[in-house]
Amino acid sequence: MTAKPRVQPTAPKRPISITAVVDCVGALASDSMQGNLYFYDTNKAGGSAGFGTEALRTKVSRGDQLLWGVLALECEAFVAIEGIEIDRDICEPVRKVYPGTDVAYWIGTVKKDTAQPIPYLIRFQVGTRVEPITTTTPPMLVG
Amino acid sequence: MPQQLAIIVLVDVGNALTAESLKDNVYLFDNMKLHGSEGEGTGDLVTAINGAYWRDGSQASEQVLNWLPYSLGSIPPTVPRGYQADRARQSDQEALDELDALTSKPPAAGNDTASQLAKIRKTAGTRVKTTRRTSGRMSGQKILDVTGNVVGEGETHAYSYPGPVITDIYGQAVDEKIIYPAEYGSPDLVTDGWYWSATVDTSRPGTYAYTMRIQLHKLVQRSGEILWEPVNLTCESRLRVTAEPRFNAFTGGGMGLLPIPPVAYSYPAAPTATDETGES
Amino acid sequence: MKPQVNILALVDVIGALSDRTLGNGNLSLVDNGDFHSLGQGTPELCTIVSPGQVVQWQVLAVDLQTPVEIKSITFLGPEGANGGALNGGSHNGAPDGGDGEKLDLGVWIGIVPPYLPPGVGHRYRLELQMYEGDNSVMHIDSPTLMCL
Numbered sequence: 418m419t420a421k422p423r424v425q426p427t428a429p430k431r432p433i434s435i436t437a438v439v440d441c442v443g444a445l446a447s448d449s450m451q452g453n454l455y456f457y458d459t460n461k462a463g464g465s466a467g468f469g470t471e472a473l474r475t476k477v478s479r480g481d482q483l484l485w486g487v488l489a490l491e492c493e494a495f496v497a498i499e500g501i502e503i504d505r506d507i508c509e510p511v512r513k514v515y516p517g518t519d520v521a522y523w524i525g526t527v528k529k530d531t532a533q534p535i536p537y538l539i540r541f542q543v544g545t546r547v548e549p550i551t552t553t554t555p556p557m558l559v560g
Numbered sequence: 561m562p563q564q565l566a567i568i569v570l571v572d573v574g575n576a577l578t579a580e581s582l583k584d585n586v587y588l589f590d591n592m593k594l595h596g597s598e599g600e601g602t603g604d605l606v607t608a609i610n611g612a613y614w615r616d617g618s619q620a621s622e623q624v625l626n627w628l629p630y631s632l633g634s635i636p637p638t639v640p641r642g643y644q645a646d647r648a649r650q651s652d653q654e655a656l657d658e659l660d661a662l663t664s665k666p667p668a669a670g671n672d673t674a675s676q677l678a679k680i681r682k683t684a685g686t687r688v689k690t691t692r693r694t695s696g697r698m699s700g701q702k703i704l705d706v707t708g709n710v711v712g713e714g715e716t717h718a719y720s721y722p723g724p725v726i727t728d729i730y731g732q733a734v735d736e737k738i739i740y741p742a743e744y745g746s747p748d749l750v751t752d753g754w755y756w757s758a759t760v761d762t763s764r765p766g767t768y769a770y771t772m773r774i775q776l777h778k779l780v781q782r783s784g785e786i787l788w789e790p791v792n793l794t795c796e797s798r799l800r801v802t803a804e805p806r807f808n809a810f811t812g813g814g815m816g817l818l819p820i821p822p823v824a825y826s827y828p829a830a831p832t833a834t835d836e837t838g839e840s
Numbered sequence: 841m842k843p844q845v846n847i848l849a850l851v852d853v854i855g856a857l858s859d860r861t862l863g864n865g866n867l868s869l870v871d872n873g874d875f876h877s878l879g880q881g882t883p884e885l886c887t888i889v890s891p892g893q894v895v896q897w898q899v900l901a902v903d904l905q906t907p908v909e910i911k912s913i914t915f916l917g918p919e920g921a922n923g924g925a926l927n928g929g930s931h932n933g934a935p936d937g938g939d940g941e942k943l944d945l946g947v948w949i950g951i952v953p954p955y956l957p958p959g960v961g962h963r964y965r966l967e968l969q970m971y972e973g974d975n976s977v978m979h980i981d982s983p984t985l986m987c988l
Binding site: 563564565566591594610612621626804805806807808809810811815816817818819820821822 | 894895904905910913916942945946950955956962971
């Protein structure tokens, strides 16, 4: 048996986590995510920008794994990502759950490098409200 | 009524460990934006605490602060308590099952036993030793990646950092007896059973700084063992305390008669017939 | 007889904001009066009081860290004539007219007037402010005060 050729020159990278912090009460009271949503990711060292705003710009390159999650500002509140609308040629996020729980995250791989920033939308389930609330200012993936 | 104020301390653990500093790697939130807090979602939060007093000067409301430390990009705090231990047990069981299957196969089948054992080793994952100072909390746990799966030997690049732990709150606001912080046990699932809380003396308005000592954990390999090594860092935040007098909301001043129209309301029998609830 | 009756509004703020109603069990009213008030635990609470007693309203969020305040309490006039309501409440706290920030300083307390006829329900509107925004203010017209 021959040694496997190394597919990648370096060890695989840690996924880039994109975290939305949602003020659920503010979002429900005003019907909008505007001013009630703060985005962060774990790629600040790689060049991401717009931390703490709705218009996060996550620096990505082909092959990066992206993982979206959400935190509620009020610990009694429920919030979840219902869907992510993004150019399927760039990334196809899918919903998964932490094994053995019903706590969900969304995960996808960046398919290709892009010169243009790729804006996307996230639909949030908030509280017990039936219709989701969608981001008003799109976060972006930037190459 | 006592008002519960939450302060969320969101730490970019990976970057903070690399930089060995919480500066620019911590984001603070509270639920007092409407009451005048500033710097929500930044490292420079000023939490507004609006006290109230009665005419005789005594404090008329009780403000309670609660601190919740979260990790950016780790397994979220909403998974059940003991999740790491549960996943560790589950992966042990899976490894045992695989081992069972392997040993029950006839030896002549030509299986590559070595590679199968390697696979089982991967399923079993990597167990972490802890230093004496951290024993208890994470002792014997396995390393999980950010999707909650057990990380095997040699792939520890993608592990999820344990959540940050506040170990002390001190500084001006404590020295000047504006807040009285202490750590409490809690049945709350999101805080791992412990949280820091403080009551506030709102009788002395002003802006007061305080410092949080926050313990992070770094995965290190030392003489063949994998250890979670504690790293203690600090970050500062501020409280802006104000206090205003309470007043009678009906009269705008002192006590008075309830403003009920003298003409009797002709009341139609039982007050349950119609559902008057609704938005205005 | 107690000198003061307390009426407590318990609100599921996230439930009310999600459902856009104080119905569906999102609001429950209770009091500690001496005279067997009716409808305890419902939005149709009928608090039995006696002239000269002090009544105080307070609100508490069941989801403790969410903000809720009483925006106004207005006693309604004869049926079909809401305009006949006395301009009760809505001092909103502040000399500046109340922008919602000072609601927490107002104390909703007053004395039951001596002129109230016994056995007649006086319906009132309880208006609550939950955070801020288009959907943040809701009311109910169902609770009453009634003199013994």
